[in-house]
Amino acid sequence: xxxxxxxxxxxxxxxxxxxxxxxxxxxxxxxxxxxxxxxxxxxxxxxxxxxxxxxxxxxxxxxxxxxxxxxxxxxxxxxxxxxxxxxxxxxxxxxxxxxxxxxxxxxxxxxxxxxxxxxxxxxxxxxxxxxxxxxxxxxxxxxxxxxxxxxxxxxxxxxxxxxxxxxxxxxxxxxxxxxxxxxxxxxxxxxxxxxxxxxxxxxxxxxxxxxxxxxxxxxxxxxxxxxxxxxxxxxxxxxxxxxxxxxxxxxxxxxxxxxxxxxxxxxxxxxxxxxxxxxxxxxxxxxxxxxxxxxxxxxxxxxxxxxxxxxxxxxxxxxxxxxxxxxxxxxxxxxxxxxxxxxxxxxxxxxxxxxxxxxxxxxxxxxxxxxxxxxxxxxxx
Amino acid sequence: xxxxxxxxxxxxxxxxxxxxxxxxxxxxxxxxxxxxxxxxxxxxxxxxxxxxxxxxxxxxxxxxxxxxxxxxxxxxxxxxxxxxxxxxxxxxxxxxxxxxxxxxxxxxxxxxxxxxxxxxxxxxxxxxxxxxxxxxxxxxxxxxxxxxxxxxxxxxxxxxxxxxxxxxxxxxxxxxxxxxxxxxxxxxxxxxxxxxxxxxxxxxxxxxxxxxxxxxxxxxxxxxxxxxxxxxxxxxxxxxxxxxxxxxxxxxxxxxxxxxxxxxxxxxxxxxxxxxxxxxxxxxxxxxxxxxxxxx
Numbered sequence: 041x042x043x044x045x046x047x048x049x050x051x052x053x054x055x056x057x058x059x060x061x062x063x064x065x066x067x068x069x070x071x072x073x074x075x076x077x078x079x080x081x082x083x084x085x086x087x088x089x090x091x092x093x094x095x096x097x098x099x100x101x102x103x104x105x106x107x108x109x110x111x112x113x114x115x116x117x118x119x120x121x122x123x124x125x126x127x128x129x130x131x132x133x134x135x136x137x138x139x140x141x142x143x144x145x146x147x148x149x150x151x152x153x154x155x156x157x158x159x160x161x162x163x164x165x166x167x168x169x170x171x172x173x174x175x176x177x178x179x180x181x182x183x184x185x186x187x188x189x190x191x192x193x194x195x196x197x198x199x200x201x202x203x204x205x206x207x208x209x210x211x212x213x214x215x216x217x218x219x220x221x222x223x224x225x226x227x228x229x230x231x232x233x234x235x236x237x238x239x240x241x242x243x244x245x246x247x248x249x250x251x252x253x254x255x256x257x258x259x260x261x262x263x264x265x266x267x268x269x270x271x272x273x274x275x276x277x278x279x280x281x282x283x284x285x286x287x288x289x290x291x292x293x294x295x296x297x298x299x300x301x302x303x304x305x306x307x308x309x310x311x312x313x314x315x316x317x318x319x320x321x322x323x324x325x326x327x328x329x330x331x332x333x334x335x336x337x338x339x340x341x342x343x344x345x346x347x348x349x350x351x352x353x354x355x356x357x358x359x360x361x362x363x364x365x366x367x368x369x370x371x372x373x374x375x376x377x378x379x380x381x382x383x384x385x386x387x388x389x390x391x392x393x394x395x396x397x398x399x400x401x402x403x404x405x406x407x408x409x410x411x412x413x414x415x416x417x418x419x420x421x
Numbered sequence: 422x423x424x425x426x427x428x429x430x431x432x433x434x435x436x437x438x439x440x441x442x443x444x445x446x447x448x449x450x451x452x453x454x455x456x457x458x459x460x461x462x463x464x465x466x467x468x469x470x471x472x473x474x475x476x477x478x479x480x481x482x483x484x485x486x487x488x489x490x491x492x493x494x495x496x497x498x499x500x501x502x503x504x505x506x507x508x509x510x511x512x513x514x515x516x517x518x519x520x521x522x523x524x525x526x527x528x529x530x531x532x533x534x535x536x537x538x539x540x541x542x543x544x545x546x547x548x549x550x551x552x553x554x555x556x557x558x559x560x561x562x563x564x565x566x567x568x569x570x571x572x573x574x575x576x577x578x579x580x581x582x583x584x585x586x587x588x589x590x591x592x593x594x595x596x597x598x599x600x601x602x603x604x605x606x607x608x609x610x611x612x613x614x615x616x617x618x619x620x621x622x623x624x625x626x627x628x629x630x631x632x633x634x635x636x637x638x639x640x641x642x643x644x645x646x647x648x649x650x651x652x653x654x655x656x657x658x659x660x661x662x663x664x665x666x667x668x669x670x671x672x673x674x675x676x677x678x679x680x681x682x683x684x685x686x687x688x689x690x691x692x693x694x695x696x697x698x699x700x701x702x703x704x705x706x707x708x709x710x711x712x713x714x715x716x717x
Contacts, residue, residue, distance in 0.1 A: 078472065156511075
């Protein structure tokens with residue numbers, strides 16, 4: 041049920057706000073260690089595993105060396121999260137900060153990985169429980185309970201999503217809710233997502249942080265968006281969408297030919313791509329867009345977007361970058377061939393020689409070594 | 422040369438297919454005992470399953486004569502978690518491993534002598550790729566698969582063609598092949614496999630710390646790998662082997678139809694059957710002779 045996942049994400053935030061002593065007690069439970077590990081961002085998980093059997097503190101500089109430059113923002117997010125949950129302890133040593141795993145967490149996670157967790161409770165023996173419901177019966181029961189509350193799953197999700205866009209701390213009148221939503225709001229108040237208050241004439245609800253953070257957790261990567269674009273090897277584009285936004289995005293880099301109620305047909309052409317490049321869109325951005333929004337039918341194929349299309353998009357991009365500019369200086373009228381050759385060797389040694397014409401004794405040298413060249417020439421004279 | 426993966430990994434759900442070398446000829450002479458090796462590997466497998474609820478692990482044993490599945494987390498761990506994941510996994514895996522080793526040994530009794538004591542890597546690679554294909558066809562939401570080769574036996578030259586074919590199909594389906602080589606020399610096959618498919622190859626210097634190597638290098642999921650510093654390929658031996666004798670060669674003859682490699686001139690290609698023309702040197706001397714006669 042989606043509700044469990046949503047609450048779990050914010051549950052972690054609640055866990056993080058517990059005082060250190062309480063957290064230490066929590067970490068004595070192997071399953072909580074596993075749950076915390078699973079809730080971490082992927083990079084943080086890797087760090088925990090890597091440091092699991094290292095007993096000495098590791099300097100933050102060493103930790104930084106594990107990631108490449110591109111990943112430094114993810115690195116920071118991971119480290120911050122680990123410190124927030126007190127999985128990582130900060131040890132300030134003179135000038136360098138070092139990190140060490142929380143020892144309770146470390147010991148119990150080690151035990152969990154080597155010995156495997158045994159749940160604190162066993163299922164009851166079958167001679168005691170008269171008749172266990174089958175999985176189907178359980179499902180039907182769960183569904184039935186939902187229905188009894190008169191709550192449609194879709195409605196609840198819609199309402200929760202709606203709530204997530206409200207402002208924390210602001211009061212909203214209960215009159216603005218539909219009957220269904222009013223039924224839901226009491227349960228949500230029990231769970232701490234909203235606070236109900238009553239004035240003299242009106243009653244209102246105030247969304248708490250738990251509710252407004254829902255949208256953050258729902259954009260979790262575990263929810264994969266439905267793609268809608270099919271790109272063919274003949275550069276034709278088919279987008280199964282009726283959204284105006286999608287149509288405008290496609291118009292940015294492709295020539296939209298037909299627009300049907302559920303389908304947009306277009307073609308990727310040199311002219312349309314030149315337009316996009318002039319507007320500052322890069323080929324990589326276009327290709328990433330096509331790949332990330334690939335229709336499920338083609339998304340499973342490798343590659344999702346045909347290679348000839350991606351290659352051609354990149355080639356057309358380089359068409360606009362044919363000229364490369366380097367700031368340089370031109371040297372002319374050398375007194376003698378020896379001076380010219382000495383200067384040319386000097387420039388070559390400093391990797392600054394861009395062009396030379398030995399017959400007419402002219403050369404073009406990079407602007408960076410212009411000063412050095414001047415000194416060299418003055419020294420020669 | 423390695424193709425950049427065109428798939429975008431959005432999350433860290435992984436399917437790891439582990440190819441376990443059970444070749445008794447290697448393990449009897451290794452500094453690390455097979456039992457110690459298994460304890461490192463079992464803890465590593467448990468760590469993978471701990472990282473994410475949806476992670477899956479499949480283990481295929483690479484024997485001397487045969488290969489077989491010995492563990493599949495989606496089947497073996499479905500129920501009975503009340504006894505703990507690790508004990509269930511260990512008992513199930515070890516039992517199947519014992520049955521497999523026994524069967525593998527039986528097949529040796531009919532083997533001719535004089536073979537290099539290598540394991541059947543081509544077989545287990547093919548089985549792994551078939552399993553992964555099935556996962557791909559199961560629908561859009563599937564974990565990201567990769568193959569991890571834990572190998573100690575030397576390369577078997579007679580498996581060159583089969584292994585290269587497996588590597589290229591892994592490259593085509595964007596399945597990285599990681600390899601951890603525990604033997605004495607280097608394994609050119611594994612180095613090539615990891616290089617071509619975009620995986621990681623590593624030869625641990627200290628086998629006692631195998632678990633730490635596995636956790637540091639091979640536990641990283643495919644999404645995080647783009648941000649991490651992992652061992653880079655150094656000095657990969659890209660030399661091909663000839664199809665007739667399986668020797669590594671630097672220069673040879675290639676069939677223009679199917680690109681099979683031979684070390685000596687042949688009249689006919691053994692792979693596709695196309696007939697080759699005369700060799701260069703013979704054709705040149707024939708035309709010389711023709712030119713000489715009209716002059717007289």
